[in-house]
Amino acid sequence: MIPALASASAFSWLGPLTVLAHARGGEAASFLAGAGHPVSGLDHVLAMVAVGLWGAQLGAPAVWLLPVTFPVVMAFGGMLGLLGVDLPGAEIGIAVSALVLGAAVLAEWRPPLAVAAVLVGAFAVFHGHAHGTELPAGADGFAYSVGFVVSTGLLHAAGIAVGLVHRWPAGRAALRAAGAGVAAAGAWFLWGAVT
Amino acid sequence: MSRVLVVLAALVALASVASAHELRPAYLELRETAPGDYDVLWKTPMVGEARLDLVPEFPAGARATSPVATRKPPGAAVQTWTLRAPGLRGQTLRIRGLDVTMTDTLVRVQHADGTTWTKRLTPQQPAATVPEAQGRGEVFAGFLALGIEHILFGADHLLFVLGLLLLVDGRGMLLKTVTAFTVAHSITLAVATLGIAHAPAAPLNAAIALSILFLGPEIVRKWRGGTSLTLRHPWVVAFAFGLLHGFGFSSALSDTGLPRADLPLALLSFNVGVEVGQVAFVALVLALVRSFRQLELVWPRAVARLPGYAIGTLGAFWTLDRTLALVGGLA
Amino acid sequence: MRRPTLLLAALVLVATARDAHAHLVNTGFGPFYDGLAHPLVVVSDLLPALAVALLGGLRGPGTGRAVVIALPVAWLAGMALGAATALPPPPPASGAALTALLGVLVASDRPWPRAAVVGAAVVAGVALGLGNGRELGAVAGGRVALVGVACTVFVLASIVAGQVAVLRARAARIVVRVAGSWVAATGLLMLGWTLR
Numbered sequence: 001m002i003p004a005l006a007s008a009s010a011f012s013w014l015g016p017l018t019v020l021a022h023a024r025g026g027e028a029a030s031f032l033a034g035a036g037h038p039v040s041g042l043d044h045v046l047a048m049v050a051v052g053l054w055g056a057q058l059g060a061p062a063v064w065l066l067p068v069t070f071p072v073v074m075a076f077g078g079m080l081g082l083l084g085v086d087l088p089g090a091e092i093g094i095a096v097s098a099l100v101l102g103a104a105v106l107a108e109w110r111p112p113l114a115v116a117a118v119l120v121g122a123f124a125v126f127h128g129h130a131h132g133t134e135l136p137a138g139a140d141g142f143a144y145s146v147g148f149v150v151s152t153g154l155l156h157a158a159g160i161a162v163g164l165v166h167r168w169p170a171g172r173a174a175l176r177a178a179g180a181g182v183a184a185a186g187a188w189f190l191w192g193a194v195t
Numbered sequence: 196m197s198r199v200l201v202v203l204a205a206l207v208a209l210a211s212v213a214s215a216h217e218l219r220p221a222y223l224e225l226r227e228t229a230p231g232d233y234d235v236l237w238k239t240p241m242v243g244e245a246r247l248d249l250v251p252e253f254p255a256g257a258r259a260t261s262p263v264a265t266r267k268p269p270g271a272a273v274q275t276w277t278l279r280a281p282g283l284r285g286q287t288l289r290i291r292g293l294d295v296t297m298t299d300t301l302v303r304v305q306h307a308d309g310t311t312w313t314k315r316l317t318p319q320q321p322a323a324t325v326p327e328a329q330g331r332g333e334v335f336a337g338f339l340a341l342g343i344e345h346i347l348f349g350a351d352h353l354l355f356v357l358g359l360l361l362l363v364d365g366r367g368m369l370l371k372t373v374t375a376f377t378v379a380h381s382i383t384l385a386v387a388t389l390g391i392a393h394a395p396a397a398p399l400n401a402a403i404a405l406s407i408l409f410l411g412p413e414i415v416r417k418w419r420g421g422t423s424l425t426l427r428h429p430w431v432v433a434f435a436f437g438l439l440h441g442f443g444f445s446s447a448l449s450d451t452g453l454p455r456a457d458l459p460l461a462l463l464s465f466n467v468g469v470e471v472g473q474v475a476f477v478a479l480v481l482a483l484v485r486s487f488r489q490l491e492l493v494w495p496r497a498v499a500r501l502p503g504y505a506i507g508t509l510g511a512f513w514t515l516d517r518t519l520a521l522v523g524g525l526a
Numbered sequence: 527m528r529r530p531t532l533l534l535a536a537l538v539l540v541a542t543a544r545d546a547h548a549h550l551v552n553t554g555f556g557p558f559y560d561g562l563a564h565p566l567v568v569v570s571d572l573l574p575a576l577a578v579a580l581l582g583g584l585r586g587p588g589t590g591r592a593v594v595i596a597l598p599v600a601w602l603a604g605m606a607l608g609a610a611t612a613l614p615p616p617p618p619a620s621g622a623a624l625t626a627l628l629g630v631l632v633a634s635d636r637p638w639p640r641a642a643v644v645g646a647a648v649v650a651g652v653a654l655g656l657g658n659g660r661e662l663g664a665v666a667g668g669r670v671a672l673v674g675v676a677c678t679v680f681v682l683a684s685i686v687a688g689q690v691a692v693l694r695a696r697a698a699r700i701v702v703r704v705a706g707s708w709v710a711a712t713g714l715l716m717l718g719w720t721l722r
Contacts, residue, residue, distance in 0.1 A: 064700045068633050068707045075626075075711035082718030132718060142569045145715035149708050348559065483681060486688020490591045 034147025037131055043094050043189045044127055045155060050101035050182045051120055052159015053175060056166050057108060062116060063163075067156050069117070070124050071149055077125035078148075081132020090130050091193040097123035098186030105179025108172075220299040220315075220341075221290070223251050225283065227306050232260070233278040238271050240298060246272045249293055249300065253278065254286035269396075269524075289322035301337070313337050313457070334457050335464040338448075342468020345447050346476070351403055351513065352440055353476055358410035358506045360480055362417060362429045373477060375430035379437025380444060381466055387445035388462050394442040397521040403443050404513035406436035411507025418500065444469060557667030561674020564658065565682065570621055570716075571654055577628035577709045578647045579683040580702055583690025584632065589640045590687040593647045598680040600648040604655020605672045609663025613656065619720045624653055626713030632706025635699065651679075 055066040080087060087093075100119065103109070111119075131148065162178075165171025224236040239247045257280035266273045280286075283304055290300045293316060300316045304325055314323045315337045326333075346352055359376065363369045386392045409432075413425045425432045448465050487494075565571045575597065582593025607613070628650060631638070658675055662668040690702055 064696075068700070068703045071704075071707045071711035072630065072633060072714065075714035079714045079718030082715070082722045084722060132715070141716055141719040142712070145712045145719070146569060146573075148715065149711040152711075153704065153708055479681070482685050486684045486686075489587065489688035489692045490594060490684070491587045492591050492594070492684075 031143040031147040034144035034149075035151040037134070037148055037151070041130075042185070043098055044130070046182050046185050047094060047098040047101055047123060047127065048152065048155045049159040049162070050098065050105060050179065051123070052156050052161075053105050053163040053178060053182075054101055054116075054120075056160050056163020057105060057175060058110065058116065062113060063160060065113075065117070066120065067153065067160070070120065070156060071153055073121045073124035074128035074152060075145075075149065077128025078132035079128075080125070081129040081134075085129075087126065087129045090126050090133075092190065093122070093126035094130060095186055095189035095193045097126060099183050099190060100186070102179045102181070102183030102186050106176050106183055107179075108176065220301050221247065221249055221293075223288070223290070223300060223302045225278070225302075225304045227283075227304075228277075231279055231281060233280060233283070235274075235276050235278050237274045239274075241267075241270050241272060247292075247296060247298065249296065250291040252289040252291050253280060254283070254288070256281050283325045284327050285325065287322055287324045290316050291321075293321035294318050299341075301341075313461075315340060331457070331460060334460055338461045338464040339468040339471070341448075342465040342470075343472040343475075344468075345444065345465075346469045346472035349443075349447075350509075351407060352443070352473075354506055354509060355403075355407050355410065355436065355440065356473060356476060357480065357502060358407060358414065359429060359433055360477065361414050361503055361506070362410065362426060362432075368429065372430045372433045373473075376433040376437040376440070377470060377473070379434040380441030380469070383438045383441025384444045384448070384466055384469075385441075385462060387442050388448055389458070394446075396446055397517070397524050399439065399442050399446065401514060401517040401521050402439050403436075404510060404517050406439055406510075407506060408510030408514045409436070411503065411510055414503035414506065418503070557665075557671040558674045561662065561671030561676075562678050564662070564671070564675050565678045570625070571658070573709050573712060574621075574625045574628050574650050574654060575679055575682060576686060577625065577632050577706060578650050579686035580632045580690055580706055581628065581638075581643055582647065582683075583687035583693075584635055584699065584702060585638065585640065585643055587691045589643050590691040592640060592644045594680070594683045594687050596644050596647045597651045597683050598676045600651025601655040601658075601679050602672070602676045604652035604657075605659035605663070605675065606655075607652070608656040608659020609668065609672065610659075613660075615660065616653070616656070619717055620653065621657070622713050622716035622720050624650060624713070626710050626717055629706050629708070629710025629713050633703050633710055635703050635706075 051066065051070065055063045077087075097119075101123065104111075104119075163175065166175055221240060222236070222238040224234075226234040226236075228234055235251075237251055239249050241247070257278055259276050260279045261277040263274050263276045266275075284306070288302055288304075290302075293300055296318060298318075300321075302314045302316055302323065304312045306312075312325055313334050316323060356373075356376070359372050360369070363372050383392075387394065413423060413432075416423055417426055444465075448462070565575060578593060578597050582590040582597075628646065631646065655675075659672060662671045662675070665671075693699055693702065
């Protein structure tokens with residue numbers, strides 16, 4: 001009995017995930033569930049791609065600061081969501097983020113780095129929080145988290161890659177047009193969130 | 196190259212201790228002689244004097260129609276009987292006890308229409324359902340995995356490859372040597388599996404051990420700045436001994452019981468698996484050596500020479516061990 | 527491009543990982559190989575080990591070298607301690623917090639002194655090793671498995687730290703930092719998961 005207890009507690013330091021771990025293959029399924037989650041909502045996807053676009057527009061150091069800090073801040077938001085910390089108006093916050101980020105790309109707005117960082121950071125917290133509260137029960141925690149983080153990072157990378165067209169005049173115009181699209185979609189989501 | 200392979204030696208040396216049990220999967224063959232009538236062949240590896248406690252479980256409605264005949268060739272127990280079952284397609288076969296062992300079971304079902312189904316059951320997955328229709332893809336995947344496992348978990352083959360890596364200098368020579376080993380063992384693997392030639396197991400194992408022992412003094416010769424035919428043309432040695440190792444691979448393959456209808460496919464996929472595993476091992480060794488260089492990590496001479504000594508020592512030990520087994524078998 | 531490839535490999539492992547948390551890794555080839563596979567399959571061990579290697583590599587060959595030796599030695603010591611003694615298990619969140627912290631250290635890419643980086647490697651190695659020792663030390667052949675774990679930790683750390691140590695291009699270092707940030711993010715999410 002004692003060894004059995006000891007080995008049970010040995011796993012428990014990984015947390016309740018052991019208890020939740022279900023049938024074999026659960027990890028793979030959890031990974032895919034985590035990877036699929038960030039792309040399941042159009043508002044999230046648009047705002048995240050907009051972050052990448054804006055970063056590319058702003059150039060260094062924002063463009064490389066962004067992919068390094070965003071996942072951590074987002075995960076922080078996700079942690080708050082998991083812990084049950086209430087963040088009122090998360091849906092509105094996400095819609096406003098999309099609106100503001102889209103507008104910033106449209107206007108080629110260049111605020112001081114700190115302002116841009118706070119703006120993006122606030123969005124990251126909202127984004128992470130929304131996902132944190134929606135985490136499915138019974139999923140394997142680590143696999144789900146890894147999938148979630150990787151998927152977010154790849155969306156980002158896609159935004160930055162698209163944003164690289166900023167180098168060419170025609171690309172700049174296209175980028176601003178994309179910003180206008182994101183802002184319009186953000187306004188639409190905001191309308192949906194408040195009504 | 197020869198200065199930094201410390202870990203690998205430790206790893207392989209330990210591996211040889213760890214895998215004191217040889218990798219011998221169990222084998223279940225069900226051959227449909229008339230619709231619903233099956234000849235059953237059940238081969239289980241022996242652990243010392245005891246048979247590994249595995250029992251095949253057939254779908255409900257299946258019953259034996261003959262007494263079980265038992266033979267005991269060296270290292271295994273072979274049981275044969277006949278079985279009447281209302282068609283195995285879509286039914287589940289399970290190996291009871293497999294989940295608490297460390298071995299695999301290869302299951303092969305040959306239907307009356309000549310089509311076959313082969314599946315490797317593992318401790319993680321001790322049961323499988325015979326598919327309605329048979330896929331060649333599954334045969335390929337099964338034997339590919341078997342090939343990869345056989346090379347990655349066969350300490351003697353890996354130790355020989357490690358020895359070759361210690362002997363060669365430069366990429367060209369490395370490529371030539373590894374290719375020679377590959378070509379040679381592929382030839383004998385095919386020749387032996389297709390039944391054109393045959394090597395008895397006991398002398399073969401001793402000879403393979405001898406091939407590893409042979410590399411030890413050559414490595415020492417290289418440290419001392421000497422030269423020899425082996426050091427000038429390591430590919431010659433790789434080719435010659437590769438022929439031996441191919442017979443070794445073949446015996447592992449025929450141990451599993453080969454699907455007669457799919458023999459070329461099984462042979463090909465097993466061989467591809469062996470090469471995949473071998474390339475992965477070589478790549479891992481080279482990556483490790485490279486990272487030591489990147490980290491400017493220089494091992495003390497005693498540590499750096501460990502792999503060479505490990506090869507010589509283990510080669511000598513295996514040679515004696517297997518020769519004694521051979522002599523004992525003759526007497 | 528090397529880091530993404532590595533991460534991809536890690537992901538494939540995550541996706542194919544079986545039985546990782548539920549019970550011990552079973553390769554079917556005996557305890558040594560189970561031990562070899564363990565750190566690669568158990569993501570909660572893999573990520574912090576990866577972070578330590580990245581951290582050491584970012585500080586150049588000297589620190590990388592020290593970390594490559596310190597991590598497996600500390601891990602082995604932790605495993606020996608975990609297997610030999612009946613220490614109470616650490617609080618559930620400690621593994622996740624450690625992962626998050628190491629990830630943040632990599633992502634920030636500050637010129638940490640060598641002693642600090644090696645200290646982090648030792649702490650991580652002992653902590654993770656303690657867990658492994660407690661799990662594996664109790665089962666038959668577990669001691670052999672522990673040696674396998676240490677081998678994989680050493681090989682993994684050497685290859686990762688070696689590749690990172692020679693990176694000079696800024697973009698390449700950014701990629702490493704991004705990898706660190708992903709590790710940190712995973713650790714934070716796990717922290718939330720364990721504490722909720």
